[in-house]
Amino acid sequence: MSHGDLSFMSTLTDPPKEQFRLSMLVNDTRYRSLTFQAIAALVLALAIWYLGNNLIQNLRAAGLNISYDFLGDRSGYDINQRLIEYDSQSSHASAALVGILNTLLVAVLACITATIFGVIAGVLRLSNNWLVSKLMAVYVEIFRNIPVLIWIIIIFTIMTAVMPGARAYLGENPERELVFGLFAFTNRGIYAPAPVWNDGSMIVVAVFFVSIFAMFAYRRYATKLLYDTGKLLPMGWPSLAILILPTVIIFFLLGQPIGLDAPDPLANRFNLRGGIQIGAPLIALWFALSIYTGAFIAENVRAGIQAVSSGQTEAAAALGLRPGRIMNLVVLPQALRVIIPPLISNFLNITKNSSLAIAVGYADITATLGGITLNQTGRAIECVLLLMLFYLTASLLISMGMNLYNASVKLKER
Amino acid sequence: MKNTVILGALTIAGLSAGAAAAGTLDDVKARGKLNCGVTTGLVGFAAPNASGEWEGFDVALCRAVAAAVLGDATAVEFVPTTGKTRFTALASGEIDVLARNTTWTFSRDVDLKFEFTGVNYYDGQGFMVPKELGVSSAKELDGATVCIQTGTTTELNLADFFRSNNISYEPVPIETNAEAQQQYLAGACDVYTTDASGLAATRATFEAPDEHALLPEIISKEPLGPLVRHGDHEWGDVVRWTLNALISAEELGVTSANLAEMAAGTNNPEINRLLGTEGTLGEMLGLSADWAKNAIAAGGNYGEVFANNIGEATPIGLARGLNAQWTKGGLLYSPPFR
Numbered sequence: 177m178s179h180g181d182l183s184f185m186s187t188l189t190d191p192p193k194e195q196f197r198l199s200m201l202v203n204d205t206r207y208r209s210l211t212f213q214a215i216a217a218l219v220l221a222l223a224i225w226y227l228g229n230n231l232i233q234n235l236r237a238a239g240l241n242i243s244y245d246f247l248g249d250r251s252g253y254d255i256n257q258r259l260i261e262y263d264s265q266s267s268h269a270s271a272a273l274v275g276i277l278n279t280l281l282v283a284v285l286a287c288i289t290a291t292i293f294g295v296i297a298g299v300l301r302l303s304n305n306w307l308v309s310k311l312m313a314v315y316v317e318i319f320r321n322i323p324v325l326i327w328i329i330i331i332f333t334i335m336t337a338v339m340p341g342a343r344a345y346l347g348e349n350p351e352r353e354l355v356f357g358l359f360a361f362t363n364r365g366i367y368a369p370a371p372v373w374n375d376g377s378m379i380v381v382a383v384f385f386v387s388i389f390a391m392f393a394y395r396r397y398a399t400k401l402l403y404d405t406g407k408l409l410p411m412g413w414p415s416l417a418i419l420i421l422p423t424v425i426i427f428f429l430l431g432q433p434i435g436l437d438a439p440d441p442l443a444n445r446f447n448l449r450g451g452i453q454i455g456a457p458l459i460a461l462w463f464a465l466s467i468y469t470g471a472f473i474a475e476n477v478r479a480g481i482q483a484v485s486s487g488q489t490e491a492a493a494a495l496g497l498r499p500g501r502i503m504n505l506v507v508l509p510q511a512l513r514v515i516i517p518p519l520i521s522n523f524l525n526i527t528k529n530s531s532l533a534i535a536v537g538y539a540d541i542t543a544t545l546g547g548i549t550l551n552q553t554g555r556a557i558e559c560v561l562l563l564m565l566f567y568l569t570a571s572l573l574i575s576m577g578m579n580l581y582n583a584s585v586k587l588k589e590r
Numbered sequence: 591m592k593n594t595v596i597l598g599a600l601t602i603a604g605l606s607a608g609a610a611a612a613g614t615l616d617d618v619k620a621r622g623k624l625n626c627g628v629t630t631g632l633v634g635f636a637a638p639n640a641s642g643e644w645e646g647f648d649v650a651l652c653r654a655v656a657a658a659v660l661g662d663a664t665a666v667e668f669v670p671t672t673g674k675t676r677f678t679a680l681a682s683g684e685i686d687v688l689a690r691n692t693t694w695t696f697s698r699d700v701d702l703k704f705e706f707t708g709v710n711y712y713d714g715q716g717f718m719v720p721k722e723l724g725v726s727s728a729k730e731l732d733g734a735t736v737c738i739q740t741g742t743t744t745e746l747n748l749a750d751f752f753r754s755n756n757i758s759y760e761p762v763p764i765e766t767n768a769e770a771q772q773q774y775l776a777g778a779c780d781v782y783t784t785d786a787s788g789l790a791a792t793r794a795t796f797e798a799p800d801e802h803a804l805l806p807e808i809i810s811k812e813p814l815g816p817l818v819r820h821g822d823h824e825w826g827d828v829v830r831w832t833l834n835a836l837i838s839a840e841e842l843g844v845t846s847a848n849l850a851e852m853a854a855g856t857n858n859p860e861i862n863r864l865l866g867t868e869g870t871l872g873e874m875l876g877l878s879a880d881w882a883k884n885a886i887a888a889g890g891n892y893g894e895v896f897a898n899n900i901g902e903a904t905p906i907g908l909a910r911g912l913n914a915q916w917t918k919g920g921l922l923y924s925p926p927f928r
């Protein structure tokens with residue numbers, strides 16, 4: 177199309193040119209919303225500038241300046257629960273990292289268990305068994321209506337008061353024997369055996385991973401065979417056998433390369449030594465977050481299931497599916513679409529609520545960077561900004577991941 | 591999104607508000623009340639008694655300052671603070687003075703920008719263990735679980751002590767003395783460590799105090815004293831010289847018993863200057879002439895305050911030790927009132 181054509185066409189289709197007047201910014205609905213948005217943005221920018229400027233001036237007047245140099249300094253304090261190498265000679269930055277990992281640890285653990293509790297309670301709440309459904313209703317109402325901080329403290333206090341001290345397990349003639357010779361349950365936490373990886377242990381681990389893979393391959397094959405030919409292969413026991421047998425055989429063939437390091441009651445007069453210790457603060461926080469958020473998830477699950485029309489269940493029943501199958505194959509996959517979006521916000525809540533760790537002395541990021549580091553260095557603004565940044569990033573990443581998952585289960589419109 | 595930005599900015603603005611507040615003396619006079627930061631409860635140092643009134647060694651200092659400034663020892667609002675919240679409370683202006691077993695250290699003085707106005711108790715960090723453990727020295731604590739209050743010098747000293755002795759420990763960080771006591775008694779930790787005075791005070795509240803031993807090692811210097819915000823020198827002077835007045839009063843033999851008599855005039859010019867019958871020391875501080883007399887009347891001189899709250903006749907039973915007057919082999923030494 178040539179230039180001439182274009183101008184010709186536009187003169188034909190354009191409405192008569194209208195003079196732009198300033199009053200139109202307010203009176204004309206086409207511009208009005210833009211005007212107000214521009215004014216709001218301007219006011220917001222001014223407010224931020226004013227507050228920021230005020231902050232900087234006040235800091236300068238008080239002789240304080242924002243600086244993150246302290247992160248490189250020696251922290252000087254010890255942390256009881258750490259997933260990476262850390263001691264009092266390490267920097268404040270590593271203390272913050274220890275805290276971040278601890279936050280993520282408890283958040284991930286609690287998200288998993290809260291989902292399990294929630295799904296079980298949500299499904300059982302719809303049970304036809306009166307007692308079961310009422311029990312679940314009581315669970316949901318009790319737990320979601322009492323603040324999670326109170327639950328954390330209650331669980332921790334009960335643990336410290338009721339469980340035996342670590343010393344009960346110590347010595348030649350202890351008051352209490354290790355459970356199975358491997359576990360100790362004390363008011364400082366649970367002591368469990370740790371695996372010891374000797375030569376050849378990696379082969380066993382590798383075989384185990386291959387077995388997992390093989391198990392899924394078998395199940396796939398069996399399903400395909402069923403759909404294609406109608407021939408039904410057994411699922412349950414072969415899966416289990418593929419998963420376990422090769423690993424066990426290799427384990428013994430190689431002469432048991434993976435050992436167990438059980439907690440030792442004789443090595444120290446104060447504590448059990450060796451093994452893995454899961455501290456009481458972690459347990460209390462993990463359990464409280466799971467059981468509290470589980471109550472919310474239960475409600476989401478119930479809502480999701482009830483959103484699937486009962487016709488679906490009846491149709492599945494008419495086809496002869498057993499109740500368990502109806503739930504797993506028909507109802508839950510459809511209910512997931514309703515359940516996942518609120519589940520995202522529950523996961524975010526768990527992550528943020530994990531900052532209550534400080535109440536029981538669990539060394540999360542709020543307790544290390546936002547607690548001891550902040551206190552010992554006096555760098556309040558810097559630490560709080562970093563904390564905000566961390567929680568914001570973590571929350572955004574979680575929502576992003578869950579939104580991706582949501583996109584994969586939601587109704588595919590073709 | 592926009593809301594988050596605004597909230598964030600408000601938070602920061604809130605953090606910055608209250609910085610650099612000068613003129614505390616005028617504020618206190620105008621308010622008619624002194625806001626004094628104390629512990630959340632450490633019997634003997636600062637704790638509410640059965641009728642809800644705050645009592646203790648640190649509380650007595652707050653009352654003395656209130657009496658010196660306002661002429662009324664009861665015009666004090668006590669603000670309980672934890673090891674962690676105390677500095678924010680002082681820096682933000684929520685309290686005028688902090689009297690909470692707080693150790694004078696370089697970084698608190700210089701970097702956190704506070705002004706320590708003296709030392710009211712020379713202390714050091716100690717350890718308490720149940721006697722049944724049979725521990726006789728802190729060096730035998732390898733592997734022990736140790737309760738500590740967070741945000742204190744205690745947790746830093748502890749890390750250093752164990753490191754330099756090449757032994758290990760498990761820290762249990764705790765917010766307040768009350769929680770630490772509960773955890774320690776439940777056996778969730780083997781050892782409780784804090785200032786030796788605090789240990790004695792805590793042990794005194796146990797049901798069976800003699801089942802617990804204080805270990806001989808004192809692993810640090812903990813000069814405890816009141817502090818104010820840096821930069822407000824007039825107010826710093828008021829708190830410093832109130833403490834000095836209590837110490838000098840003991841040295842000069844001014845007690846609550848003979849105060850009225852001495853305030854009528856004596857032939858010791860220093861006592862006269864202190865009690866305001868000679869010279870204009872009160873005026874120089876911006877206070878009334880009888881400021882020191884009021885401060886001493888509030889709870890007696892330093893020795894009386896010590897004896898009534900934490901001394902050997904009390905359940906806490908602390909000896910004067912380093913906290914005796916310099917004339918008696920201790921470290922207490924007030925500059926002259928001149």
Ligand SMILES: N[C@@H](CCC(=O)N[C@@H](CS)C(=O)NCC(=O)O)C(=O)O
Nearest residue numbers: 629630631692693742743766767788
């Ligand atoms: N002097 C040390 C420790 C101060 C401290 O926390 N003392 C404890 C025990 S002596 C206390 O006063 N606790 C009372 C409370 O928990 O409020 C410091 O200044 O950091």
